[in-house]
Amino acid sequence: MKPDKEEIARVERIIQQLLTSGVPEEMILAQLESFGRGFPAAQVLRPCTLGDGVIAIAESEREELLAIYMQAARQGRAMKFVPASGAATRMFKSLSALANRHPPLDRDGLENGVAAEDADCKAGTIFFASLERFAFYDELKNFLKAAALDLETLRQEGQCAKILHFLLRPEGLNYGNLPKGLITFHQYPEGNRTPLEEHLAEAVIYTADADGLARIHFTVSPEHLQTVETHIQKAVTRSRQAGITLEPSFSTQKPSSVTIAVDADNEPFRTESDLLVFRPAGHGALLSNLNDLQGDIVFIKNIDNVVPDHLKADTSLYKRLLGGLLVRLQGRIFAFLKGINSGTADNAFCLELAAFAKQWLNLATPADFTKKPWEEQAAHWFALLNRPLRVCGMVRNQGEPGGGPFWVLDGDTPSVQIVEKAQIDLALPDQQAAFSAATHFNPVDLVCGLRDYLGNPFHLPDYVNPDTGFITAKSKDGMELKAMELPGLWNGSMAYWNTVFVEVPLSTFNPVKTVNDLLRPEHQP
Amino acid sequence: MEISSEQRGNLLVVVPQGKRLEAATATHFKSTMVDFVNNGATRIVLDLSQVDFVDSSGLGSIVSILKTLGEEGELVLCGISQTVMSLFKLTRLDRIFRIFPTADEAVASFSGA
Numbered sequence: 001m002k003p004d005k006e007e008i009a010r011v012e013r014i015i016q017q018l019l020t021s022g023v024p025e026e027m028i029l030a031q032l033e034s035f036g037r038g039f040p041a042a043q044v045l046r047p048c049t050l051g052d053g054v055i056a057i058a059e060s061e062r063e064e065l066l067a068i069y070m071q072a073a074r075q076g077r078a079m080k081f082v083p084a085s086g087a088a089t090r091m092f093k094s095l096s097a098l099a100n101r102h103p104p105l106d107r108d109g110l111e112n113g114v115a116a117e118d119a120d121c122k123a124g125t126i127f128f129a130s131l132e133r134f135a136f137y138d139e140l141k142n143f144l145k146a147a148a149l150d151l152e153t154l155r156q157e158g159q160c161a162k163i164l165h166f167l168l169r170p171e172g173l174n175y176g177n178l179p180k181g182l183i184t185f186h187q188y189p190e191g192n193r194t195p196l197e198e199h200l201a202e203a204v205i206y207t208a209d210a211d212g213l214a215r216i217h218f219t220v221s222p223e224h225l226q227t228v229e230t231h232i233q234k235a236v237t238r239s240r241q242a243g244i245t246l247e248p249s250f251s252t253q254k255p256s257s258v259t260i261a262v263d264a265d266n267e268p269f270r271t272e273s274d275l276l277v278f279r280p281a282g283h284g285a286l287l288s289n290l291n292d293l294q295g296d297i298v299f300i301k302n303i304d305n306v307v308p309d310h311l312k313a314d315t316s317l318y319k320r321l322l323g324g325l326l327v328r329l330q331g332r333i334f335a336f337l338k339g340i341n342s343g344t345a346d347n348a349f350c351l352e353l354a355a356f357a358k359q360w361l362n363l364a365t366p367a368d369f370t371k372k373p374w375e376e377q378a379a380h381w382f383a384l385l386n387r388p389l390r391v392c393g394m395v396r397n398q399g400e401p402g403g404g405p406f407w408v409l410d411g412d413t414p415s416v417q418i419v420e421k422a423q424i425d426l427a428l429p430d431q432q433a434a435f436s437a438a439t440h441f442n443p444v445d446l447v448c449g450l451r452d453y454l455g456n457p458f459h460l461p462d463y464v465n466p467d468t469g470f471i472t473a474k475s476k477d478g479m480e481l482k483a484m485e486l487p488g489l490w491n492g493s494m495a496y497w498n499t500v501f502v503e504v505p506l507s508t509f510n511p512v513k514t515v516n517d518l519l520r521p522e523h524q525p
Numbered sequence: 526m527e528i529s530s531e532q533r534g535n536l537l538v539v540v541p542q543g544k545r546l547e548a549a550t551a552t553h554f555k556s557t558m559v560d561f562v563n564n565g566a567t568r569i570v571l572d573l574s575q576v577d578f579v580d581s582s583g584l585g586s587i588v589s590i591l592k593t594l595g596e597e598g599e600l601v602l603c604g605i606s607q608t609v610m611s612l613f614k615l616t617r618l619d620r621i622f623r624i625f626p627t628a629d630e631a632v633a634s635f636s637g638a
Contacts, residue, residue, distance in 0.1 A: 002596075003591075003622075008621055010617060011588055011616055011617050011621055014617055015581050016585075018584075018615075019581045019585075024580075025581060025612055025615075026578070028615065029612070032611070276615070
């Protein structure tokens, strides 16, 4: 057998692809094995509800918690972590579809589409009717003016396609290709703000230390890193002029944060040129970025969940309350751990610890456990308590898509977890019933304690449940493929953390999923 | 990585002794193999029975040796573990080499050719 040069060149291209993917070969083999084996569905016992996995912070506790948090913040322990690599593609999905129509879309086309119940046309009609209410209106108007065009004239003439072209394409504002963080969201007399700038403003409110220094970390896609850094730097300079010191930092999702795709037979999916296909592995890949931060108290919040300054009071209040609860719990946990370490733990100590763990951390004491020697009990509790801690805000379920807080069985141990719909086997009646009974959902409003009782950072990859990834069906060039998502950042990536769910008001959750969400009152001046 | 070799007639049987043929060892492996070729070896059996794992750099070095041998030479492989074979299949290397279970079978394939 003598391979021809083309065959050898093809092999070399695949090898080169593996090298540039950055994914270790052993990991690829493990992923292929996981496709074959599949991921077990989450074993949901019941939803977490108020009093059963979700707690409410009493009015009477607020003052104490705020004071505890502010002391920790003043010591420089707090920072924000904002996953900001998401593209605005989905936000402008309907408008992009309209921009691609042939013949180019005009007012008649839009009206005909609405009459035919076309969802994109309906979204487009709302968009054009309210154009002047978007914070990016002036930006778009000025851009068109520079191109010798008048936005209002185009609007009156019903030239929808042209307006969308200048909004979405690189010849215009390029909103169809920018990360969501760079879209102008909110209007202010002194200058409009993007979500990136709103997160900076939030960081100042609740992460600033005694010297007024506020720390915030953004994860950004490599292709937009330079643009985001420049954008943030301008905001930092403006803040400095106002006497505020911001310390932004950035990281990019690692090239290795992709997974291999397979075909229906779980063999590697190949392109026409025989190359492999890699797909983004989801937000779980950001655990590595979070781990690299070596942070202490870290707030995690999505890029698109921001409000203008006049509505920030609730958000900042609950952030500080969650932070205060975290610090208070850490105080108890660290004291227990030091007690165990000092060798002074006895039965009474273990009983007190067990009561605390049950009440606050949802950790049950195993059956007959109290009959075991206290040394054994202490070792058990040490292993359970000496873990990263997260306090997660949960809002009342309003029918929003996404994950929620559930009691889940892992082996024979129940624990509270944030579970996504895709992780649950809804074909099973009991699982469907548990899912339908959910009273709260996850707005991604976490405060994390990432250091141990000695002040050392936890090694976060040690607390991941690798069995909580999931496989989804996708298509590429008309062919079916299977893609794999790694355990989500706040799902399986934090499966073995200690977890506390706290009810927070809906006013703290204001995501912008589509462009028309910016017309909601909470995003208007 | 230690690399042993044995001349069997006009064949050279090469046996890398390390467990892993990867970025750290591939350069040395490749230069040793190129030396064999420069010293006149044209028909080589590469016995990977001691190797548990080959990364992309290692795979690339094997392809590179195939190219160095050119039209007149031949490189056949043997002793490939299941893990290494999975990587060969992933990269289609299994389609450009003759692969045998053992060195003896690989050597015998030349006499029968």
